[in-house]
Amino acid sequence: MNPSIKMPPQVAWDSGSLSGAPLMQKTTHLGDLNGIFADDEAWRGGDPALAVYRVEMLDTPSGDGELYTGVTHLNPGRVGNEFFMTRGHFHARREQGEVYFGLRGEGLLLLQAENGQTRLERVQPGSIHIIPGLTAHRLINTGHDILSALAVWPSIAGHDYAALSGGFALRVTTDILKLMAKEVQNG
Numbered sequence: 001m002n003p004s005i006k007m008p009p010q011v012a013w014d015s016g017s018l019s020g021a022p023l024m025q026k027t028t029h030l031g032d033l034n035g036i037f038a039d040d041e042a043w044r045g046g047d048p049a050l051a052v053y054r055v056e057m058l059d060t061p062s063g064d065g066e067l068y069t070g071v072t073h074l075n076p077g078r079v080g081n082e083f084f085m086t087r088g089h090f091h092a093r094r095e096q097g098e099v100y101f102g103l104r105g106e107g108l109l110l111l112q113a114e115n116g117q118t119r120l121e122r123v124q125p126g127s128i129h130i131i132p133g134l135t136a137h138r139l140i141n142t143g144h145d146i147l148s149a150l151a152v153w154p155s156i157a158g159h160d161y162a163a164l165s166g167g168f169a170l171r172v173t174t175d176i177l178k179l180m181a182k183e184v185q186n187g
């Protein structure tokens with residue numbers, strides 16, 4: 001019997017869109033992000049129906065040893081002077097890590113350890129981000145285009161949003177971004 005060749009799902013490198021397999025999608029709107037942005041007044045003044053980000057996921061099995069694959073498409077924008085970002089989370093199973101790949105646009109991946117220490121990685125087409133266990137993560141769109149990043153994570157990881165309900169220890173605003181750009185220039 002001849003071996004058969006299966007067409008796997010595809011990711012379009014330019015748009016970050018997934019195809020060729022059953023997908024699940026979830027859009028998060030500005031109105032869903034109560035308490036996430038520092039400037040509450042600016043958040044209240046925004047359109048609650050505005051889409052901030054959309055996650056497309058392959059509809060794959062869950063359970064021990066299974067992996068989920070999803071693409072986050074984060075729109076450009078700001079609330080006050082803080083850039084649009086994902087809600088951000090620790091994994092419910094804290095020890096479980098994840099890999100992100102930058103596909104489109106430019107932004108930052110904010111990582112925060114359990115002791116509150118933060119670090120930032122630049123996300124751009126082709127960037128690879130190894131998120132270790134015990135590390136909270138959030139995408140931030142600092143550019144003018146949609147920021148798309150593909151993620152692969154263990155299906156058993158789960159999400160713990162409540163642990164960060166007080167916010168991450170670092171906020172990326174237009175002012176902070178300018179400061180960081182100066183530091184890079186000055187070496």
Ligand code: PAN
Pocket residue numbers: 055070072086087088089098137138139151153157159
């Ligand atoms: C990603 C995130 C996705 C949306 O797939 O779930 O970027 O961010 P929030 O879940 O913080 O709203 C991931 O990290 N999965 O584990």
Ligand code: ZN
Pocket residue numbers: 089091098137153
């Ligand atoms: Zn995650």
